[in-house]
Amino acid sequence: MSKQSDKLFQQLKRQTGKAIGDFKLIEEGDKIAVAVSGGKDSYLLLDILEELRKRAPVEFELIAVNIDSGFPGYRTDIIEQHLRERGHNYRIKRIDAYQIISEKRKPNSSYCAFCARLRRGALYTLADELGCNKIALGHHLDDFIETLLLNQFYVGTLAAMSPKLLADNGKQTVIRPLVYVEEADISEYSRLIEYPLICCSCPVAGGVDQKRQRMKQLINDLAEEIPQIRNSMISALGNVQLRHLLDKESPLKEKR
Numbered sequence: 001m002s003k004q005s006d007k008l009f010q011q012l013k014r015q016t017g018k019a020i021g022d023f024k025l026i027e028e029g030d031k032i033a034v035a036v037s038g039g040k041d042s043y044l045l046l047d048i049l050e051e052l053r054k055r056a057p058v059e060f061e062l063i064a065v066n067i068d069s070g071f072p073g074y075r076t077d078i079i080e081q082h083l084r085e086r087g088h089n090y091r092i093k094r095i096d097a098y099q100i101i102s103e104k105r106k107p108n109s110s111y112c113a114f115c116a117r118l119r120r121g122a123l124y125t126l127a128d129e130l131g132c133n134k135i136a137l138g139h140h141l142d143d144f145i146e147t148l149l150l151n152q153f154y155v156g157t158l159a160a161m162s163p164k165l166l167a168d169n170g171k172q173t174v175i176r177p178l179v180y181v182e183e184a185d186i187s188e189y190s191r192l193i194e195y196p197l198i199c200c201s202c203p204v205a206g207g208v209d210q211k212r213q214r215m216k217q218l219i220n221d222l223a224e225e226i227p228q229i230r231n232s233m234i235s236a237l238g239n240v241q242l243r244h245l246l247d248k249e250s251p252l253k254e255k256r
């Protein structure tokens with residue numbers, strides 16, 4: 001590791017450690033399935049959690065898990081080689097997403113949403129089979145604030161993501177330890193240490209989520225004017241003043 005990448009890694013590890021402390025993401029005896037997709041975010045997540053595990057005052061276990069969607073060209077062999085070379089405990093589970101989607105998808109519904117649901121289901125099942133009580137996902141700070149804007153602009157809800165919540169199956173807890181880590185820093189780190197990146201290789205969707213890209217661009221543009229915008233937006237998510245929102249149930253306690 002070069003001096004530059006080492007310094008950046010220390011910063012990313014500090015930010016992740018702060019999130020783990022703030023939201024009590026990891027506890028004694030946890031067995032955590034770290035969801036690794038072959039993208040930069042989850043590779044980094046796994047590296048940081050492994051580094052923290054070695055020095056943490058609490059004992060916990062990690063197992064890297066990957067769901068192989070079965071799309072032609074999705075190179076799980078590259079992920080597997082990376083995990084093996086780094087000495088990680090891992091499990092890869094294959095699902096025939098493309099075939100299932102083609103058969104079961106409702107007309108005009110999005111392939112991506114259906115595929116994500118299938119992947120999530122497979123992830124929960126695998127974590128359960130492995131006896132994991134937690135699943136760690138690689139969502140980072142930008143994912144949180146982009147989702148906040150997406151929900152406001154397109155859905156009409158005030159919601160982003162949670163750093164810690166009970167999974168849909170009611171068994172595992174989903175954690176997102178990279179909540180304080182900015183995507184630009186992950187990209188820079190990934191470039192410096194040359195993670196073997198692979199993409200989902202979906203033969204149908206392939207393209208990027210245009211609405212999310214639009215939010216990303218908007219935040220980038222505003223950051224020119226408001227350099228602290230990302231930190232401010234993520235702080236806002238933890239600084240909710242319900243009485244100043246349109247809560248119909250709220251009692252009239254506001255002082256005038």
Ligand SMILES: Nc1ncnc2c1ncn2[C@@H]1O[C@H](COP(=O)(O)OP(=O)(O)OP(=O)(O)O)[C@@H](O)[C@H]1O
Pocket residue numbers: 034035036037038039040041042043065066067068069119123136137138139
């Ligand atoms: N095929 C997969 N197998 C296991 N986990 C996955 C898979 N795809 C996504 N995930 C998990 O879900 C998270 C969010 O997925 P998304 O597709 O939004 O990836 P992303 O933002 O590009 O992140 P990454 O860089 O880790 O791929 C990932 O960080 C990872 O933890």
